[in-house]
Amino acid sequence: MSNEVRVWVDGALVGADQPALAALDHGVTVGDGAFETCKIVDGQVFAADRHYARLDRTLAGLGLPPADREVIEQGVAAVLGAGPTIGFGRLRYTITAGLGPLGSDRGDSGMTYIVTAAEVPPFAPSVAVATVPWTRNERAATAGLKTTSYADNVIALAHAKARGASEAIFGNNRDELCEATGSNIFVVVDGVVRTPALSSAPLAGITRELTIEWARAAGIEVVEEALPMSVLETCDEVFLTGTTRDVHPVHRVDDRELPAPGPVTTRVQQAWAAASATEINP
Structure with a gap:
């Protein structure tokens, strides 16, 4: 390469x-x-x-x-x-x-x-993530915008890597789960896929958007809602979505090990693979 x-x-x-x-x-x-x-x-x-x-x-x-x-x-x-x-x-x-x-x-x-x-090389089959002590400001002028001001992400990613993770997870000022530095986050709770609503201030990821559409089309329930940061301590599965990640399973959040991919994440990956193979500009 x-x-x-x-x-x-x-x-x-x-x-x-x-x-x-x-x-x-x-x-x-x-x-x-x-x-x-x-x-x-x-x-x-x-x-x-x-x-x-x-x-x-x-x-x-x-x-x-x-x-x-x-x-x-x-x-x-x-x-x-x-x-x-x-x-x-x-x-x-x-x-x-x-x-x-x-x-x-x-x-x-x-x-x-x-x-x-x-x-770019493909990502590893699964990834470890770390939560960070800094927050996204859901009331910021740039909330939800993909701007070139990325200093917060640089600091957060270095913090995560120092802890053996390769991606950092932000909450927002309401202690809601928000996003990672360059990807969106999904959790699985009792068989239902859940992801932070845009009102929690994550970036409206293109892969996030397509994952929701294609998972629902495949009969997988996906809910967009405000989620507490504590959901990461109790959820059954976690995955990220991003431009070159597609649907990327998470095997560890901080010190908590998770199945990667879990059964629901596997179904979402299969739905993504099938749909994305049919059209370059969906």
């Missing part, structure tokens, strides 16, 4: 280690931007339209105009065509507010477009 990251910025392919952004880009100075990460399957982008729609929801939440999809498509074509076909990988496009002052005020230079792509 190649470790090469293909990079395109505002109309041109650039080396991954070459400077390509202005020092005063608002995405650099204050993290003012939005991004999407998509799965690449045999050189094609999975669920592309859903990702575009979420990008525009994030940009609107930031007070920025909708993205120019034709510009993004130009970048996508450039990075996907810049080498051998990527069989399994990650495509990311980032849109920043463009040049701005050294502060929270914005300039009016127009937005910056960045597209990257790379092969």
Whole structure:
């Protein structure tokens, strides 16, 4: 597998280690931007339209105009065509507010477009997660938005990895289960799949959305609701969903061991595999 990251910025392919952004880009100075990460399957982008729609929801939440999809498509074509076909990988496009002052005020230079792509290895069959002492703020201006301001996630993930886990789990300020740093969380209680409602402030994950749709279509009961953090101490199964994770079983939460995959998680995995194999842009 190649470790090469293909990079395109505002109309041109650039080396991954070459400077390509202005020092005063608002995405650099204050993290003012939005991004999407998509799965690449045999050189094609999975669920592309859903990702575009979420990008525009994030940009609107930031007070920025909708993205120019034709510009993004130009970048996508450039990075996907810049080498051998990527069989399994990650495509990311980032849109920043463009040049701005050294502060929270914005300039009016127009937005910056960045597209990257790379092969990635598949995840292990199951994962350990750790809860963290920090919370998501369900009343934050950026709640539920996929912005480039990821410092909280960096800190939380380092905390989890120091404890032998590879993903961190946040609650919110109401002590409700919320999400992980780069994935959504589901629990199984008495045979029913449950996941935090969007009112608890998780990101509206594309894989989360499709998992709910496809599991329900397969006859699996899925409930979106506010869940206490303590559900992680009593639930029967846990799994994560994410762009390149798909449906990913959890075998340990903090010090608590769990079956991975449990019987319900296995059914959800089967429903995902069957449905996702039929369409690249569901």
